[in-house]
Amino acid sequence: xxxxxxxxxxxxxxxxxxxxxxxxxxxxxxxxxxxxxxxxxxxxxxxxxxxxxxxxxxxxxxxxxxxxxxxxxxxxxxxxxxxxxxxxxxxxxxxxxxxxxxxxxxxxxxxxxxxxxxxxxxxxxxxxxxxxxxxxxxxxxxxxxxxxxxxxxxxxxxxxxxxxxxxxxxxxxxxxxxxxxxxxxxxx
Numbered sequence: 811x812x813x814x815x816x817x818x819x820x821x822x823x824x825x826x827x828x829x830x831x832x833x834x835x836x837x838x839x840x841x842x843x844x845x846x847x848x849x850x851x852x853x854x855x856x857x858x859x860x861x862x863x864x865x866x867x868x869x870x871x872x873x874x875x876x877x878x879x880x881x882x883x884x885x886x887x888x889x890x891x892x893x894x895x896x897x898x899x900x901x902x903x904x905x906x907x908x909x910x911x912x913x914x915x916x917x918x919x920x921x922x923x924x925x926x927x928x929x930x931x932x933x934x935x936x937x938x939x940x941x942x943x944x945x946x947x948x949x950x951x952x953x954x955x956x957x958x959x960x961x962x963x964x965x966x967x968x969x970x971x972x973x974x975x976x977x978x979x980x981x982x983x984x985x986x987x988x989x990x991x992x993x994x995x996x997x998x
Contacts, residue, residue: 820842821866825870828863828911838862868932877899905979941965964994
């Protein structure tokens with residue numbers, strides 16, 4: 811998704827409104843005010859609230875996937891690459907309360923909206939595939955199915971870690987959870 815600076819500014823504002831006020835609070839008018847743009851300019855870039863929300867969720871998922879992929883830069887060793895990839899999803903940007911609120915909104919809306927569910931899958935599916943590949947590189951004796959199952963188990967724990975972090979922000983709990991992810995992904 812290629813965005814202009816103005817579109818990104820609008821979508822960042824939409825994410826802020828969603829995180830603060832929920833989907834209902836992310837009206838075109840509220841987002842325009844948050845982005846410090848006119849309602850007309852916002853309407854020029856996004857036909858309606860739905861397309862704006864969908865694009866905001868897509869931008870958030872793209873940023874998460876890009877950061878996790880970037881976490882592999884310069885990391886050697888198959889085990890270390892798995893650890894780096896898993897931890898890439900816990901960059902400070904993704905532990906911020908606003909991002910967590912946004913992500914919870916994505917999950918909630920995805921339950922009843924097929925298009926938003928597809929946006930969420932556009933991040934989860936490549937993330938799971940990449941993690942599965944990294945696990946197989948670290949544990950070549952695993953079948954593709956076993957590696958995929960391990961990746962799924964890690965993702966389940968990661969989702970729980972985000973929720974737990976949103977509730978109490980205990981670094982020790984996060985580190986313990988990430989160690990559990992490592993033990994699942996890298997078990998012999």
